[in-house]
Structure formats: structure tokens, C-alpha cells
Amino acid sequence: MNQPASAYFLEERHDPNETHTLSVLVQNEPGVLARVIGLFSGRGYNIESLTVSETESQKHLSRITIVTTGTPMVIQQIKHQLDRMIPVYRVVDMTLTGSSIERELAMVKVRGGGDHRVEALRLADAFRARVIDATTESFVFEITGNSSKISQFIDLMRPLGLVEVSRTGVAAITRGPEGM
Amino acid sequence: MTDKSHDPNQMTGAAMIVRALIDHGVQHVFGYPGGAVLPIYDEIFQQSEVEHILVRHEQGAGHAAEGYARSTGKPGVVLVTSGPGATNMVTPLTDALMDSIPLVCITGQVPTHLIGNDAFQECDTVGITRPATKHNWLVRDVNDLARVLHEAFYVATTGRPGPVLVDVPKDVQFATGTYHPPRKSDVHVSYTPRVKGDATQIRKAVAMLANAKRPVIYSGGGVINSGPEASKLLRQLVEATGFPITSTLMGLGAYPASGPNWLGMLGMHGTYEANMTMHDCDVMLCVGARFDDRITGRVDAFSPGSKKIHIDIDPSSINKNIRVDVPIIGDAGNVLGDLLQVFKAEARKPDIKAWWQQIAQWRARNSLSYRKNNDIILPQYAIQRLFELTRGKDTYITTEVGQHQMWAAQFFGFEEPHRWMTSGGLGTMGYGLPAAVGVQVAHPDSLVIDIAGDASVQMTIQEMSTAVQFELPIKIFILNNQYMGMVRQWQQLLHGNRLSHSYSEALPDFVKLADAYGCVGLQATKPSDLDGAIKEMISIKRPVLFDCRVAALENCFPMIPSGKAHNEMLLPEEANDEATAKAFSGGKALV
Numbered sequence: 001m002n003q004p005a006s007a008y009f010l011e012e013r014h015d016p017n018e019t020h021t022l023s024v025l026v027q028n029e030p031g032v033l034a035r036v037i038g039l040f041s042g043r044g045y046n047i048e049s050l051t052v053s054e055t056e057s058q059k060h061l062s063r064i065t066i067v068t069t070g071t072p073m074v075i076q077q078i079k080h081q082l083d084r085m086i087p088v089y090r091v092v093d094m095t096l097t098g099s100s101i102e103r104e105l106a107m108v109k110v111r112g113g114g115d116h117r118v119e120a121l122r123l124a125d126a127f128r129a130r131v132i133d134a135t136t137e138s139f140v141f142e143i144t145g146n147s148s149k150i151s152q153f154i155d156l157m158r159p160l161g162l163v164e165v166s167r168t169g170v171a172a173i174t175r176g177p178e179g180m
Numbered sequence: 181m182t183d184k185s186h187d188p189n190q191m192t193g194a195a196m197i198v199r200a201l202i203d204h205g206v207q208h209v210f211g212y213p214g215g216a217v218l219p220i221y222d223e224i225f226q227q228s229e230v231e232h233i234l235v236r237h238e239q240g241a242g243h244a245a246e247g248y249a250r251s252t253g254k255p256g257v258v259l260v261t262s263g264p265g266a267t268n269m270v271t272p273l274t275d276a277l278m279d280s281i282p283l284v285c286i287t288g289q290v291p292t293h294l295i296g297n298d299a300f301q302e303c304d305t306v307g308i309t310r311p312a313t314k315h316n317w318l319v320r321d322v323n324d325l326a327r328v329l330h331e332a333f334y335v336a337t338t339g340r341p342g343p344v345l346v347d348v349p350k351d352v353q354f355a356t357g358t359y360h361p362p363r364k365s366d367v368h369v370s371y372t373p374r375v376k377g378d379a380t381q382i383r384k385a386v387a388m389l390a391n392a393k394r395p396v397i398y399s400g401g402g403v404i405n406s407g408p409e410a411s412k413l414l415r416q417l418v419e420a421t422g423f424p425i426t427s428t429l430m431g432l433g434a435y436p437a438s439g440p441n442w443l444g445m446l447g448m449h450g451t452y453e454a455n456m457t458m459h460d461c462d463v464m465l466c467v468g469a470r471f472d473d474r475i476t477g478r479v480d481a482f483s484p485g486s487k488k489i490h491i492d493i494d495p496s497s498i499n500k501n502i503r504v505d506v507p508i509i510g511d512a513g514n515v516l517g518d519l520l521q522v523f524k525a526e527a528r529k530p531d532i533k534a535w536w537q538q539i540a541q542w543r544a545r546n547s548l549s550y551r552k553n554n555d556i557i558l559p560q561y562a563i564q565r566l567f568e569l570t571r572g573k574d575t576y577i578t579t580e581v582g583q584h585q586m587w588a589a590q591f592f593g594f595e596e597p598h599r600w601m602t603s604g605g606l607g608t609m610g611y612g613l614p615a616a617v618g619v620q621v622a623h624p625d626s627l628v629i630d631i632a633g634d635a636s637v638q639m640t641i642q643e644m645s646t647a648v649q650f651e652l653p654i655k656i657f658i659l660n661n662q663y664m665g666m667v668r669q670w671q672q673l674l675h676g677n678r679l680s681h682s683y684s685e686a687l688p689d690f691v692k693l694a695d696a697y698g699c700v701g702l703q704a705t706k707p708s709d710l711d712g713a714i715k716e717m718i719s720i721k722r723p724v725l726f727d728c729r730v731a732a733l734e735n736c737f738p739m740i741p742s743g744k745a746h747n748e749m750l751l752p753e754e755a756n757d758e759a760t761a762k763a764f765s766g767g768k769a770l771v
Contacts (some may be wrong), residue, residue: 073503077499083496086335086368088370089369
């Protein structure tokens with residue numbers, strides 16, 4: 001990690017940006033998501049994807065998965081800044097654990113007929129996307145996978161009559177028997 | 181309480197708030213009433229354990245509470261109403277967050293059924309103050325109130341201290357519920373600040389210190405926040421190691437200014453010897469400071485040849501601005517205690533005679549020198565005289581923000597912690613006068629002086645009325661140069677001497693103003709008058725506004741120009757037009 005630039009150093013020198021997926025276990029209390037998002041906007045950090053939902057309702061625990069980019073020093077700062085928030089229990093850098101699984105779900109609406117319709121179905125089958133809604137002139141596909149697979153599928157649908165996409169953002173979990 | 185229930189813990193939300201304050205040992209609350217806090221004020225009226233200090237503006241309450249907290253080590257408590265009461269608190273809350281001052285702010289809120297309706301004096305208090313507090317709460321159920329209040333005190337005062345806010349809707353203040361005294365389970369389970377440092381890291385640090393040839397200790401506000409014990413341990417460590425020590429603005433007083441190893445403050449307006457020692461050292465021990473931009477100057481040229489040890493209670497302070505070699509997470513006092521013990525057991529005082537000889541040469545540059553003047557009072561001279569004439573007295577100093585603040589830091593020697601209250605991180609003009617009010621409330625028999633500037637002091641001058649009402653004999657020592665001196669200095673150095681709006685065309689007559697407020701006004705215009713006037717000020721047992729007319733165009737040196745390194749300081753005798761223009765070239769965009 002190199003020393004970053006500062007307010008006193010105009011010719012900024014940047015380490016290459018890295019993309020990290022962070023799992024954040026928080027107390028599910030009012031405003032907790034606003035706190036996390038406010039931290040990112042207030043300190044100028046990036047959010048590529050953010051997913052949040054209650055995971056243990058008895059204990060009022062929510063799990064936030066954030067995909068962010070930054071230099072290694074910024075990523076370290078983000079983790080420390082998250083960790084010191086009062087309602088945050090734990091922050092785990094899934095990218096550093098080396099063995100995490102990341103999944104995202106997308107619903108993809110495609111409109112068209114004839115060859116385009118047949119081609120869309122064929123590709124969906126190759127990507128293991130399911131048809132969850134159909135009309136005579138459209139399909140809605142449900143596809144699950146890592147983000148790049150989903151992006152690839154969407155790119156393929158574009159010339160075939162892509163109407164719109166709804167993506168959930170990334171959820172992540174480590175492999176093996178241990179929890180976070 | 182008109183409650184007929186026999187359970188003494190059944191009470192209204194408003195009564196719970198006052199009870200919780202008492203249970204947490206709060207003796208003074210700074211505040212201002214309004215519609216949404218009337219039930220609480222009604223409870224305050226009916227008891228005598230908590231004294232309420234009525235300010236003239238909510239910002240004054242916040243800064244007074246900061247002064248109170250900083251000078252006692254106890255949390256400062258503020259009570260204000262909803263809407264404008266809460267928004268006026270944003271500045272002091274942010275100030276306290278930046279300087280790690282424990283504050284508990286209780287705000288009234290419109291009744292829960294009106295929240296979100298744009299009701300009269302409604303604002304999204306928790307939303308607005310979220311980035312200005314360490315944590316905040318909106319309490320919607322009276323039965324949560326006791327737990328939240330106890331948690332608020334715990335969060336404010338533990339770990340890295342900071343301001344917290346509890347927003348209480350008016351219907352919750354009226355509702356009856358169950359109170360319980362503070363207990364362990366009131367603490368947020370996810371909040372576990374680390375106090376004790378890692379033993380392996382401490383050993384590593386000791387090994388580095390023991391082998392240092394050119395060491396320096398750089399201490400900060402964290403040592404003060406940790407409590408008097410930390411300052412004692414810091415002094416013992418300096419004694420045991422024989423190392424030179426410098427400090428940030430916030431850390432002044434942890435090591436005595438009269439101590440033999442003291443280098444003076446470091447940073448933008450620090451001494452030449454402190455900054456050169458930092459730049460050339462081989463081992464740096466940073467205790468409770470955060471390498472902020474006023475300290476480091478240009479970061480890629482900051483102390484390039486040193487190994488750095490960083491003790492801090494906040495992990496997010498580590499490697500934020502400067503990469504360090506041995507981070508130790510923990511409370512400054514706790515870690516210093518362990519470090520000292522290991523050092524004494526396993527290491528000997530390293531021989532650093534050559535290093536001290538080098539430092540002596542830097543000291544000989546006498547970087548705080550200024551030319552004497554028999555006709556006009558120089559601001560540096562005024563602070564020096566104030567220091568000399570208050571020596572040995574039980575003195576507390578607060579400041580506003582600007583040139584006078586830097587001169588106070590340079591020329592007033594602090595021997596003890598908790599004696600110096602200044603707005604370091606946020607740089608809030610208008611901090612000093614209300615902070616002095618808070619300090620004087622906590623220390624009624626001490627000499628409390630706000631070293632002020634003519635511009636800053638006008639931002640919260642209305643609090644003179646508070647001082648008069650509560651018979652707080654604060655001394656407001658105004659270095660009056662009729663300019664916003666630091667703004668003007670930067671315009672001279674960086675903006676071609678175009679003094680855009682930094683001259684106060686219509687200053688009040690401070691002596692008459694003092695009279696109008698019912699306090700005492702004094703003025704000194706000549707160096708020969710100064711000592712007499714200061715002595716008179718000290719002897720008056722009432723609030724004083726002291727108008728000290730000083731040289732209008734004096735600037736604050738030495739200075740590290742923006743974008744420059746510690747070894748590129750501009751010393752006062754070198755600050756001619758040409759050298760200044762060269763030193764400041766290219767730094768315009770910087771702060």
C-alpha cells in the first residue's frame with residue numbers, strides 16, 4: 001500500500017482500484033441503513049451494489065452486503081469506519097476470505113417475435129434462466145448467478161428485444177462450515 | 181409526580197430524563213426552552229439536584245457543554261427544543277465529534293403523530309445530526325427511554341468519546357412508563373470499544389523505541405481524553421526514555437510546557453524544532469493523535485525516514501492519512517501504562533545525545549521570535565504578558581479560532597491537562613466565549629480566560645448575558661486588530677494581498693458593549709498600559725470584556741505553507757515578500 005494523496009498534494013497518485021465485497025452484520029434498528037449509506041456518501045466512497053435484508057428476526061439482525069471499489073488503503077478505511085458504527089456487529093471482507101460465493105438475481109423482460117423469440121429462449125436455457133412470465137410477445141426471465149454472468153446474459157438479450165431489467169444486487173457468503 | 185401508582189419507577193418521560201441525569205451524576209445542564217421540551221423544563225423547575233444554565237442561543241449551550249466536558253472529563257449535557265433548537269446544535273455537535281468531546285444532547289421533538297407532517301418547529305433531527313454525532317436515537321416509546329438515555333451516556337463517554345443525541349417527542353415526555361437505573365444490559369451489544377493494547381505490538385514498539393537514534397514522541401488530544409492518569413504516564417515515559425516530545429493543538433498540557441524535553445507544538449504553526457524533529461526522526465511514537473492535515477503538511481514528504489508507532493483507541497484513525505508500522509489499538513492511558521512497564525523491564529534509555537545536540541541547533545533558530553515594539557502592542561507580546569501575569573494561578577484558557585488561537589498555543593505555556601479548551605478539528609469561530617461559560621460553571625473559583633479575536637468573539641457575544649445572569653466571572657481577552665486576521669493572512673500570502681471582506685469596518689465599542697451587558701469593559705492600547713490592565717482584569721470578580729488593541733497587520737509565523745513539508749517552514753525573519761511569494765506558490769487550491 002502506497003501513501004495516498006492528500007489535501008496538500010495536487011498531483012494525485014493513485015494505487016489501482018480494487019473491488020471488494022463486504023458483509024456487514026448490523027442491529028436492525030431504525031436508521032441503520034441511512035447510517036451506512038451516509039457514511040459512503042459523506043466520505044466519498046463508492047457503492048457498486050448494496051443488498052440488505054433482515055436475516056435473524058428474533059435477534060433483530062440484518063445483513064448488508066456491499067460491493068465497493070477503492071485503493072487498498074481506502075478499502076481498509078471503509079471497513080474500519082463501518083466497524084466503529086454503534087449498531088454494527090461485524091464487518092467481513094468476503095474478497096479477502098478468498099473462498100466466498102457471490103450471487104445475484106435478475107429479472108429480465110424481453111419483447112419480440114419470430115427468430116428473436118426462439119433465440120432468447122435458447123440462450124436462456126444455456127444460462128439456466130427460467131421463464132417466470134410469458135405472453136405471446138414477451139418473456140420475463142429469472143436468472144441467478146454472479147454479477148458478470150448476469151451482465152453477460154443481459155448484453156445478449158439487448159439485440160433480441162430487451163425491455164427492462166431488475167437486479168437484486170449481490171449477496172455473499174463464505175464456503176465451508178464456519179459463519180461470519 | 182401526580183402518578184397514583186405506588187411503584188416509584190413509574191413516571192413520565194420528562195421525569196425519566198431528569199432522573200437519568202441525576203443517576204449519571206449530572207450537576208449542570210446547558211439549554212434553552214421551547215415548545216417541544218416544556219414538559220422537561222417543568223420537571224427541572226420542580227427539583228434542585230440538576231442546575232440549568234440558560235444560554236442565549238443553542239449553539240452557546242453546545243459550546244458551553246464542550247468547555248464543561250473538556251475541563252472536567254465529565255460529559256457535557258445540553259437540552260434544547262425541536263426544529264431551530266436542534267439545527268442550532270449542529271455546529272457544536274460537529275465540533276465535539278471532530279475533537280472527541282463527550283456530549284449528551286437531549287432534543288425535544290414534535291409529538292409522534294405529527295412526525296413527518298412538516299409540523300411547527302419540526303425537523304428531521306436524527307437525520308440532520310446523524311453525521312454530526314457518534315450516535316443518535318429517536319425514542320418513540322416511553323418504555324425505551326431509560327435504556328436509551330443510559331446507553332447514550334455510555335456511548336458518549338467510552339471508547340473514542342463523542343457527542344450523542346436523544347430526540348424525544350413531546351407525547352413521549354408526557355407518557356408514563358417504567359424507569360430503571362443504569363445497568364450493564366443497557367449497553368448496545370454491538371458496541372465494544374477496545375481499551376487494552378495488544379501485548380505483542382507493545383513489545384514490538386518497545387524494541388523500536390529502545391533502538392532509536394533519533395526518536396520523537398508526538399502526543400495528541402487522546403491523551404487528554406483518556407484522563408489525568410494518561411498524562412502522568414506520558415510524563416513518566418518521557419522521563420524513562422529521555423525522548424523529545426511535541427504535541428498537537430489538542431494535546432497541549434499533557435506534557436508540561438516547562439518540561440526539559442518539550443519541543444513546543446508541531447504542525448502548520450508549530451515550532452521549527454518540533455517540525456524538524458518530526459521530519460528527521462527515525463522512530464515516531466504517536467499517542468492519541470490522528471495525523472491530520474494541519475499536522476502532516478505534504479503527506480508524501482511527512483517524516484520520510486521514520487518507523488511509526490501509533491496508539492489510538494479508534495481503529496479508523498490507523499493508516500487513514502499516514503501509513504504506520506506498529507499500530508496499537510487501545511486507550512492511550514492503558515497502553516502507555518503497559519508500554520512503560522515493558523520498557524522499564526526490558527529496555528534501557530538509549531543514548532541520543534547527538535540527536536539532542538541537533539535539536540538544540542534547531543531550537544537556537546528561535547522560531548517564535550518577533551520584533552519588539554514600544555508603541556504598539558504586538559499580539560504575541562500580549563499573550564506572553566497574559567501568561568506571565570497569570571502564572572501560578574488556577575487558570576483555564578479557551579480560545580476562538582484564528583491567529584489569536586495560534587498565538588495562544590505558541591505563547592501560553594500549559595503545565596497541566598484539561599486547562600486548554602479550543603476548537604481544533606472543526607475550527608469554530610465563536611467557540612471560546614460560551615466554552616468559557618461552561619468551564620466557569622464547572623470551576624466557579626478559577627480564573628477562566630477566553631483568548632479571543634475581534635471577529636470570532638462577535639459570533640457568540642450574546643453569551644455575555646449568560647455570564648452576567650449566572651455570575652460567571654469569565655474574562656474575554658480580545659486581541660483586537662480589526663481584521664479577520666487569519667483570513668487576511670491567507671489573502672496576503674495566497675491571493676495577491678486582495679483583502680476581500682476581511683476587514684471589520686464597523687466594530688462595536690467593546691467597552692461600551694460590556695457596559696450594556698452589565699459586565700466590565702477594559703481597554704489597553706499601549707504596551708506600557710498592558711500589565712496594569714491585565715492585573716485589573718484578573719482582580720475583577722465579574723465578567724470582563726478586555727479590548728486589547730494590537731498591531732493590525734501582524735501575521736502568524738512560523739508557518740508551513742500549504743502543500744509543503746515539515747522542513748520547508750517559513751520562519752518569521754525570512755518572511756519577506758519574495759520568500760513568501762515563492763513559498764506559497766502553487767498552494768492556492770489547498771486549505
